[in-house]
Amino acid sequence: MSNLAISVTDLSKKYGAALAVSHTNFQVPLGTICGFVGPNGAGKTTTIRMLLGLITPTGGTGQILGESITSPEKYLPQVGAMIEGPAFYPALSGAENLRVLATLGGFPQERVDQLLQQVGLADRGKSKYKTYSLGMKQRLGIAAALLPDPKILMLDEPTNGLDPEGIQEIRQLLRSLADNGTTVFVSSHLLSELELISEYIVMLRKGEVVFAGPIQELFDQQQPYMIVKTENIGDLEKIMTIAQSAGHHAHIRDGAAHIEGPADWAGTLNKLAFEAGILLTQLSPQLPNLEETFFEMTGEQK
Amino acid sequence: MIRSITRIFFAEWRKLRRPTLLLGTLGAVAFFSILVSSLLFLMIDSPNGNGDRGIRITREMLSLPSGATQAFSSIGNLLGIIALCVFAAQTAQEYSLGTLRNLLVRQPGRIRLLVGKLASMKVFAIIMTLVSAVISIGVSYALAGGKDVNTTLWFNSDGRLEIAKTLLNVFISILGFGIIGMVLGILLRSPISSISLGVLWLLIVENIVGAVKSSTLQWLPGNQLGTIAVGGTESVSYTHALSLSGLYVGIALVIATVLFTRRDVAN
Numbered sequence: 001m002s003n004l005a006i007s008v009t010d011l012s013k014k015y016g017a018a019l020a021v022s023h024t025n026f027q028v029p030l031g032t033i034c035g036f037v038g039p040n041g042a043g044k045t046t047t048i049r050m051l052l053g054l055i056t057p058t059g060g061t062g063q064i065l066g067e068s069i070t071s072p073e074k075y076l077p078q079v080g081a082m083i084e085g086p087a088f089y090p091a092l093s094g095a096e097n098l099r100v101l102a103t104l105g106g107f108p109q110e111r112v113d114q115l116l117q118q119v120g121l122a123d124r125g126k127s128k129y130k131t132y133s134l135g136m137k138q139r140l141g142i143a144a145a146l147l148p149d150p151k152i153l154m155l156d157e158p159t160n161g162l163d164p165e166g167i168q169e170i171r172q173l174l175r176s177l178a179d180n181g182t183t184v185f186v187s188s189h190l191l192s193e194l195e196l197i198s199e200y201i202v203m204l205r206k207g208e209v210v211f212a213g214p215i216q217e218l219f220d221q222q223q224p225y226m227i228v229k230t231e232n233i234g235d236l237e238k239i240m241t242i243a244q245s246a247g248h249h250a251h252i253r254d255g256a257a258h259i260e261g262p263a264d265w266a267g268t269l270n271k272l273a274f275e276a277g278i279l280l281t282q283l284s285p286q287l288p289n290l291e292e293t294f295f296e297m298t299g300e301q302k
Numbered sequence: 303m304i305r306s307i308t309r310i311f312f313a314e315w316r317k318l319r320r321p322t323l324l325l326g327t328l329g330a331v332a333f334f335s336i337l338v339s340s341l342l343f344l345m346i347d348s349p350n351g352n353g354d355r356g357i358r359i360t361r362e363m364l365s366l367p368s369g370a371t372q373a374f375s376s377i378g379n380l381l382g383i384i385a386l387c388v389f390a391a392q393t394a395q396e397y398s399l400g401t402l403r404n405l406l407v408r409q410p411g412r413i414r415l416l417v418g419k420l421a422s423m424k425v426f427a428i429i430m431t432l433v434s435a436v437i438s439i440g441v442s443y444a445l446a447g448g449k450d451v452n453t454t455l456w457f458n459s460d461g462r463l464e465i466a467k468t469l470l471n472v473f474i475s476i477l478g479f480g481i482i483g484m485v486l487g488i489l490l491r492s493p494i495s496s497i498s499l500g501v502l503w504l505l506i507v508e509n510i511v512g513a514v515k516s517s518t519l520q521w522l523p524g525n526q527l528g529t530i531a532v533g534g535t536e537s538v539s540y541t542h543a544l545s546l547s548g549l550y551v552g553i554a555l556v557i558a559t560v561l562f563t564r565r566d567v568a569n
Binding site for chain 2: 054
């Protein structure tokens with residue numbers, strides 16, 4: 001069996017003339033956490049829906065756990081998913097909602113109580129779903145996704161509506177699931193959170209993959225830079241000239257010079273600034289992070 | 303295959319058995335059963351008639367073996383409308399709540415899902431039928447003595463056969479209405495729209511069309527299903543109503559199945 005959890009080749013979805021997902025190619029290895037990012041409307045949810053057999057691709061192929069996405073019945077028993085937020089029956093309790101899905105999937109009913117405990121809803125399991133807060137609904141959605149004890153967990157914005165403590169709990173939960181061999185494919189707008197937990201990244205823009213691979217590979221493609229502030233703001237132009245003379249790209253933004261270059265060039269820059277009579281008040285080398293990289297690669301505005 | 307349909311059946315039943323839905327529906331069933339049965343006997347001497355559209359159902363007619371189920375069979379239309387509302391709401395809400403995607407992730411066999419849901423709703427329809435029959439026959443029996451209606455023939459072998467036949471006919475009628483509700487739910491994907499359209503058609507459009515041109519009653523789907531419940535009428539025979547209803551329901555089911563299995567679940 002292949003060591004890939006998800007593999008898609010030229011996957012496309014067209015609605016009328018509009019191409020929602022265009023010739024998408026990516027692979028996600030088993031047992032990893034893969035962040036799935038992209039601006040709103042980039043095609044993330046459409047892609048997840050195609051992987052779950054909810055919508056039919058107009059082109060390309062895909063495999064989940066080695067099975068074609070045209071036969072979802074072969075792999076869905078091993079997949080847990082929460083797509084576009086939680087969706088349950090308002091008049092049923094949280095526990096009863098999970099029991100409906102447990103019955104449908106043929107999972108043991110005892111799992112319902114275990115999962116309610118795991119997501120912190122044990123004391124509210126008997127309350128009607130319509131009385132739940134957004135965070136509680138989200139937790140119930142995650143519990144539902146965990147019902148099959150999945151090999152692959154696909155979550156679409158799982159931290160929506162959660163407070164910082166809840167976000168941290170979900171992060172820990174996903175980490176522990178991945179440590180136990182579950183592949184987690186998670187889309188989120190909380191890029192700093194994804195950066196903390198993801199080993200792989202698939203980045204979409206306007207229906208096309210702009211990057212797919214290990215997150216470190218993504219960062220390696222990015223130039224490190226440093227942020228420089230001077231005592232006299234008029235000296236920023238001189239700093240720019242010094243940097244450019246040394247062959248480094250530089251620009252001024254938000255009252256600071258942003259200079260591309262490795263961290264070990266900071267000492268040289270400091271010396272050159274001192275020799276030019278410029279007093280630096282800040283010189284901080286920056287490593288690329290997912291948020292910066294995302295904005296750069298997707299062309300989105302901060 | 304059978305095992306997965308059984309699981310779908312019980313999953314659907316968890317939703318159908320919730321007290322507000324089950325007891326609420328049975329409450330409505332009980333109300334209409336008591337109302338129609340009581341009016342049939344209490345207005346037995348009314349010059350305006352005691353049956354549907356001013357028809358007079360006399361003591362002699364009520365004393366026949368079919369007397370016990372006379373009221374029950376005429377409730378068929380009302381029970382059908384209740385079934386249409388329940389089936390339509392239960393189906394359409396899967397779209398409007400977004401729960402269909404959960405169901406399909408857990409059970410990707412869409413035809414199986416439809417069959418299992420329908421099987422569960424059939425049981426719901428059977429319960430509705432039985433509750434209505436017990437209440438209606440009970441009320442009829444209780445009121446018959448006070449209105450000099452002879453009940454001797456009601457529970458002899460002919461009477462029991464009539465009860466069984468009417469139970470079956472009312473059940474077929476309710477099921478037909480329910481399936482139409484389910485199909486509307488799949489087509490319109492909104493509980494309010496599917497219930498409104500179904501009730502509007504059955505209660506208003508068919509009545510107006512039938513009143514303006516009575517020959518259309520032979521073709522209107524709601525009238526065929528109502529005719530099955532009463533075992534046939536003077537204007538529409540039972541066999542005609544049964545075969546035409548089967549055709550209508552069959553076509554509707556095919557359209558709904560094709561849509562349900564092929565349509566993207568994008569909400």
